[in-house]
Amino acid sequence: MIEGEVVDREARVRLTVQGARGQASEIEAVVDTGFTEFLTLPPSSIAALSLAWRSRDRAILADGSECFVDVYEAEAIWDGKKQRILVAEADADPLVGMALLSSYELKIEVRERGKVVIKRLS
Helix, strand or coil, rough: CCCEEEEEEEEEEEEEEECCCEEEEEEEEECCCCCCEEEEECHHHHHHHHEEEEEEEEEEEECEEEEEEEEEEEEECCCCEEEEEEECCCCCCCCCCHHHHHCEEEECCCCCCCCCEEEEEC
């Protein structure tokens, strides 16, 4: 189970991301159900973790516009287990997307300091 809290109307959780050379960093990320992929990280975090570049992909933003983003490979500690994920570069707060939430239930107490609980589906 993953737990977090609502801060400034955003559901936030923490997870550890590891790079190819074993560097690790604990990341606080906003849960974004409109983001279909795994995780976004800013360029500074990607560089600090020495993430391996994988591809450049087209992304459709919330306003419907398109852009291209660099995609990297990483490992995340998610619900106590190591999982290989793709990380899209975005110069913004990190986002946890629906690919990482797959096979989990998300509950949010939508109020300041409300609980965020992500629990594996049986």
